[in-house]
Amino acid sequence: MGLESNVCVGGILWTRSNSGWQGTPVTRVTATDADDPVYGNSAKLVYSILEGQPYFSIDPNSATIKIALHGMDREMREEYLVVIQAKDMGGHMGGLSGTTTVTVTLTDINDNPPKFSKSLYEFVIPEDLPLGTMGGKVKANDRDIGENAKSSYGIIEGDDQGTFEIATDAQTQEGILRLKRPLDYESKRAYTLKVEATNLRLEPSSGPFKDTATVKIVVEDADEPPVFSRPMYLLEVNENAPINTVIGTVTARDPDYTGSPVRYFIDRHTDLERQFNINVDDGKITLAKPLDRETDMWHNITVTATEVRNHSQISRAIVAIRVMDINDNAPEFATEYEAFLCENGNPGQVIQTVSAVDKDDPIQGHYFDYRLVPEMLNNPNFTIKNNPDNSISVLAKHDTFRRQKQEMYFLPIIVTDNGNPPMSSTNTLTIRVCGCSKDGIVQSCNVEAYVLPIGLSMGALIAILACIILLLVIVVLFVTLRRHKNEPLIIKDDEDVRENIIRYDDEGGGEEDTEAFDIATLQNPDGISGYLPRKDIKPDLQFMPRAGQQSGPNGVDVDEFINIRLHEADNDPTAPPYDSIQIYGYEGRGSIAGSLSSLETASSDSDQNYDYLREWGPRFRRLGELYSVGESDRET
Known part of the structure; x- marks a missing residue:
């Protein structure tokens, strides 16, 4: 039967140090075959390298890839590609094969020096x-x-x-x-x-x-600023040193090889009172104003050094000046003492403990000597005793002090310090004689309090005095109100109601048409024939009015009187016609109503008789008509 075979090999990426030796394994690959391994050599695989020699080799049976060449250098070559072939049938002719690629990268080791x-x-x-x-x-x-x-x-x-x-x-x-x-x-x-x-x-x-x-x-080389011999100077000077005394010297040099001269200055922001001066050439600091240690014990100033050839090169140094103390202040009492002496005190009792202070600060410390002034050495009343704490006690010599005899004593005491030369001052202690309780507690220190009646205190006396003042004020107010109540209810001349009559037929025109009327013209009926000078002008020539028709004192006619006055005004050559009119407070003689003035009215009761209005009402209306005649509103 036919045998079908397939080989599959995968690609691999492998990293390896470049320090491996020859024969050192790198990795192992694996191939598979689908043929039956029991049947002949169809599934027997053999491995070989197609690419990658002479650096790598592979075991044909185990497929282990090894280093074949020693001394690979990462700095020369970092990556290698190795092609591996797997072939079945034991690698013989007619076998099937497959390939894969293995990438080998060398890792770095510290094998190179800097x-x-x-x-x-x-x-x-x-x-x-x-x-x-x-x-x-x-x-x-x-x-x-x-x-x-x-x-x-x-x-x-x-x-x-x-x-x-x-x-x-x-x-x-x-x-x-x-x-x-x-x-x-x-x-x-x-x-x-x-x-x-x-x-x-x-x-x-x-x-x-x-x-x-x-x-x-x-x-x-660089242009460097001057360099002071010290970054900080500490100088001392006595507070009584005279002006221009040399306190000390600061020095600075130019570090450059050229050796530029240096000039010195005081930063006046650190010496606002210009207490010191400095020599610009040699750096000597001198006193410009007197010093007072009790005011300022330390003065911190800044001195600058500048190159002559380059003013931008500046250095600074701090100079601390300590003012040394001298004995120039006399001791004095620590406070303004005021002692109190009981009348019933015992002889030898301590009245007051007194201490002194001194603005100076001697090195050996303060020691004060107290004594009475020479004229008080045989003082029959008081004596002093020194205490270990640099103070004194003032003692009474007897027990016969009385406020009626003498209320206050003054004891001058001389205080001297131990300076060189010693300084002294005279301070006066005020001693008051007081009334005290049996326990010695001060109750009263003045003669007036002593002579007050028994049982009447100062507070009670003040209360009594306040009551008396209040009663006087009430009496004054009562008298004043009583006087105002009894004043007669009469109207004064300058408040005559007739002066408040205002004209009602005002047609305008002149600037004085709105003025109030004046009754002065007709106040006296006997003077109508007399010459009345003009009030609004001062005539250049004195003009005597012509005699007009006059009425007797008992038969005055107002219409006739006004016409006469108008005629005289129109024919007066010394002045132009009037532009204003006056009030006529004229009531005539023989009137049934009598006088219109409140001052001339005799009435037995408070009700006034106003029947005269029935007679004079038409006359006042006539007066308004006369006022409106003429283009210039003339008046007399």
């Missing part, structure tokens, strides 16, 4: 390069990849002072050269360093891979 791209690197670095700033880069290349290509850098020669450091950039694997200490062109102008790059092999027996390179660094 290598500098150059054997000599040269850099120029300015001497004023800031610390930590990069000064240059070096690079060691490694043919390996990944972790096997990482290198570390170090300086192994030429940097005994530790001026530089080199570190690895994790991204670029470069060696970064940085400055650890300041450079000084004037002291050292060049450096020669030996730099090493190292990485470790996987095989411990092989040791690390290394490579070295030479780095030359040339220091470039």
Whole structure:
């Protein structure tokens, strides 16, 4: 019977290190045959390599792929394609076959050392390069990849002072050269360093891979600012030092080889009161104003040094000036003491404890000497006693103090310090004689309180006085109100109701047509024939009016009177006609109603008689008609 056979082999991707030895297995492939393996050799497979020699070989029976050539290098060739054939019938003629491709990739091992791209690197670095700033880069290349290509850098020669450091950039694997200490062109102008790059092999027996390179660094000169001999100066001066006293000296130099001269200045923002001066050439600091330690013990100023050749190069130093104390202040009482002495006190009782203060601050501390003024040495009333705490106690000598005899005493005390020379001052202690309880508690300290009646306190006295003042105020108010109530209810002349009559037939025209009327013209009926001067103008010539027709004192006719006045006004050559009219408060004589004035009215009761309106009403209406005549509203 015929035998049908099929062989199937799959492709494989295999990775292998390039450190394998000859004969080292790489992988194993497998092929299947659908023929019956019991029947002859139809299912017997034999394997062979069609492509991949001479690097790989395969076992014909087990299909195991092995390394056939030792020393494959990943850096030369990383990937290999191996074609495997499986053939049945034991590999004899007429057998069926199948193929597959195996991809073999070599993995990297650390079998290459780092290598500098150059054997000599040269850099120029300015001497004023800031610390930590990069000064240059070096690079060691490694043919390996990944972790096997990482290198570390170090300086192994030429940097005994530790001026530089080199570190690895994790991204670029470069060696970064940085400055650890300041450079000084004037002291050292060049450096020669030996730099090493190292990485470790996987095989411990092989040791690390290394490579070295030479780095030359040339220091470039830079214009540097002046340098003070010290960053901070501490000076001392006595507070009584005279003006222009030299307190101290600051020094600075130009570090450049050119050696530019230096000038000194005080930053006035730190010396607002201009307490000090400095010599611009030699840096001597002198006193410009008197000092007072008790006001300012320390003065902190800033001194600047500037190059003459380049004013932009400036350095600064702090100068702390301490003002030394001298004994220039006298001691004085710590506070304004006011002592109180009980009348019923015992002889020798302590009236007051007194202490002193001194603005000075001697090194050995304060010690005060207290004594009474010479004229008080034989004081019969008081004495003083020194206490261990640098204070004194004032004591009473007897118990016969009385407020009626003397209410207050003044005790001058001299206080002297232990300075050189010693200073002293006289301070007065005020002592008041007071009334006290049996327990010595002060109750009253003035004579007035002492002479008050028994049982009447000061508070009660004040209350009584307040009541008296209140009664006086009430009496004054009562009298004032009583006087206002008894005043007669009469109307004064300047409040005459007739002056409040306003004309009602006003036709306009002149600026004075709206003025109130004036009754002065007709107030006196006996004076109608007299000459009344014009009030609105001052005539140049005195004009005597012509005598007109007059009525007797008992038969005054208002119509006739007004006509006469109009005629006189129209014929007066000294002034133009009037543009205003006055009120006529004229009531005539012989009226049945009598006088219209409230001052001339005699009435027995409060009700006034207004019957005169019946007689004079028509006359007032006539007065309005007379007022409206004429184009110029003339009046008399």
